[in-house]
Amino acid sequence: MYSFKNDYSEGAHPRILNALLETNLVQDEGYGEDRYSKEAMELIKEKIRNHDVDIHFISGGTQTNLIAISAFLRPHEAAIAVSSGHILGHETGAIEATGHKILSVEGKDGKLSPADLQGVLDGHPDEHMVKPKLVYISNSTEIGSIYSKSELQELHDFCQRNQLILYMDGARLGSALCSEENDLHLSDLPNLVDAFYIGGTKNGALIGEALVICRDSLKEDFRYHIKQKGALLAKGRLMGIQFFELFRDNLFFDLATHANQMAGRIKDELEKAEVKFLTHSPSNQIFPILPNAVITELQSNYAFHVWEKVDSDSSAIRLVTSWATSEEEVISFIEELKRELI
Numbered sequence: 397m398y399s400f401k402n403d404y405s406e407g408a409h410p411r412i413l414n415a416l417l418e419t420n421l422v423q424d425e426g427y428g429e430d431r432y433s434k435e436a437m438e439l440i441k442e443k444i445r446n447h448d449v450d451i452h453f454i455s456g457g458t459q460t461n462l463i464a465i466s467a468f469l470r471p472h473e474a475a476i477a478v479s480s481g482h483i484l485g486h487e488t489g490a491i492e493a494t495g496h497k498i499l500s501v502e503g504k505d506g507k508l509s510p511a512d513l514q515g516v517l518d519g520h521p522d523e524h525m526v527k528p529k530l531v532y533i534s535n536s537t538e539i540g541s542i543y544s545k546s547e548l549q550e551l552h553d554f555c556q557r558n559q560l561i562l563y564m565d566g567a568r569l570g571s572a573l574c575s576e577e578n579d580l581h582l583s584d585l586p587n588l589v590d591a592f593y594i595g596g597t598k599n600g601a602l603i604g605e606a607l608v609i610c611r612d613s614l615k616e617d618f619r620y621h622i623k624q625k626g627a628l629l630a631k632g633r634l635m636g637i638q639f640f641e642l643f644r645d646n647l648f649f650d651l652a653t654h655a656n657q658m659a660g661r662i663k664d665e666l667e668k669a670e671v672k673f674l675t676h677s678p679s680n681q682i683f684p685i686l687p688n689a690v691i692t693e694l695q696s697n698y699a700f701h702v703w704e705k706v707d708s709d710s711s712a713i714r715l716v717t718s719w720a721t722s723e724e725e726v727i728s729f730i731e732e733l734k735r736e737l738i
Contacts, residue, residue, distance in 0.1 A: 398725050399699040402598075403568070403655060403680060403718035408638070409600040415641045416602075416634065426630045428453055433636025439643045440594070440606055445583040450609040452622060453635035457567040458487045459627050460593050460605045465530060466494035467621040468561055468591070468614050473529035475563075476516050478503035480538045482565060497526045505675060506537035507547065510554040517558060531555055534565035535580075536572040540677025543572070545579045545588075552588045561614070564592035568679065570599040570652030576660075577678040586610045596638060600651040600719045604635035651719035655680035658717035658726050665730045669737055674704060674712035683712045690736045698729060 399405045407413070424430035437451040454460040461483050465475055474497040477484045483491050484498050491498055499520070501512045508531065516528050531551065536542045543551075555562040564585070566572075569592070573582060585592050590611040596604040609615050622628045629635070642648040659680045663673075666684050674683035683703055686694075687710050691702060703714040717726070 397697060397699055398729070400715040400717065400721075400729070401699045401701055403716050404598050406718060406720040408602040409641075409647065409651060409719060411647060412601060412638050412641050415637050419633075419637055424633055426632065427628050428632030428636065430633040430636060432633050432640055436606075436636045436640040436643065439640060440608070443582055443643055444586055444608065446586040446610070448610075448612075449586055450615045450618065452607045452609070452618060453632060453639065454593075454605050454607055454622065454627050455603045455629065455635070456597060457482070457565065457593075457595065457605055458490055459625070460607050461487065461532075461565060462490040462494060463621050463625045463627060464563065464591060464593075464607060464609075465491055465532070466496060466625075467618060468563070469496050469529055471495055472523075472527055474499050474520075474526040475530040475532050476501065476508070476513060476528050476560075477532040478506060478508050478512075478537070480506050481532055482534055482538055482567070483532055485538075498532075499526070499528055505541045506539040507541060507543060508533055508551065509547070510550055513551075513554055513558070513560070528560070530561040530563055532563055532565065534567065536568045536575070536677075536679040536681070539675045539683065540679045540681035541675060542575050542578055542679060543580070545584060548580065548584075548588045555590075561591070561611070562589045564589045566593045567595040567598055567605070568681075569593075569595055570648055571656055571679040571681075574649055574652040574656055575678045576656070590614060594639075594648075596635070596642060598718075599642075599648060599655075601638045601642065602634075604638050606635075606639055652680070655717045655719050655721065658721040658723070659715065661723070661726050662715060662717070662730060666733070669734060671737070674706070680717045682715050684715065685710055685712045686733075686737075690733070693736050694733060697732065 594606040701714040704712045
């Protein structure tokens with residue numbers, strides 16, 4: 397049984413494991429004050445070409461989202477998210493549990509636009525309702541789409557005019573930035589969003605996300621928030637070592653590029669077989685629509701999510717490739733799927 401369910405089924409890239417082993421018996425400070433974490437932070441600042449940001453390493457995406465959003469918002473303020481947003485559907489009410497409402501809008505292709513945001517602002521005019529304050533987006537999105545630079549610039553400008561915080565979930569930021577359709581650079585992000593994180597868990601690390609806080613007003617006392625939420629790891633070096641290894645050369649981008657290429661290989665072959673897709677997703681997540689009978693047969697040898705029922709006879713499945721997905725497994729999957737489609 398080979399899994400296309402997610403991009404974190406494997407452990408970590410061998411270089412990361414080697415780096416952890418080589419530094420294993422070296423003593424250093426705890427709670428992210430170690431030399432490795434500090435070196436990784438400086439390296440990321442160089443990559444994004446901005447040394448005025450604050451960087452914090454947090455173990456996972458849900459933890460990062462809940463700590464950041466709850467820290468950035470006052471008690472009466474709310475977040476805005478597209479209906480397919482991760483914080484809305486797949487984080488067990490983590491944001492709401494901190495006392496902050498999530499205002500959901502339909503959006504398009506998993507993305508938000510200024511028109512969507514204006515509708516929310518118009519619908520919350522006074523103190524009898526929660527105050528929309530933070531705009532949550534993800535890149536790539538929950539359905540594999542990506543934001544263009546112009547789309548992100550429009551959101552940024554709207555948020556600036558309306559005193560909104562623009563926050564980007566970057567669990568699959570590597571995949572977005574390495575997409576063939578992408579025109580964004582990592583160094584663009586500090587100028588376009590107020591905070592974002594660089595996902596390591598889904599791009600070759602064992603654990604870890606690097607939260608980058610760009611707006612000065614959001615930086616104060618942030619380590620207090622991390623500690624209070626139970627996320628200030630005593631052995632914070634474990635994440636620092638991993639992010640240093642990911643960014644000391646192009647490993648982070650090489651791994652994301654490989655994941656995209658494997659997904660693209662499957663997508664290209666399915667398009668040749670005239671298979672339709674639920675969404676346009678130029679990243680490492682694709683959503684082909686298949687007959688239910690074919691899906692049942694594929695599940696004998698492959699694991700994946702059945703994402704959405706399309707009609708009585710067919711459904712969309714989600715296939716996710718990773719930094720470790722082998723070309724041999726991709727070819728085997730394509731061949732079996734083609735046989736089932738005949």
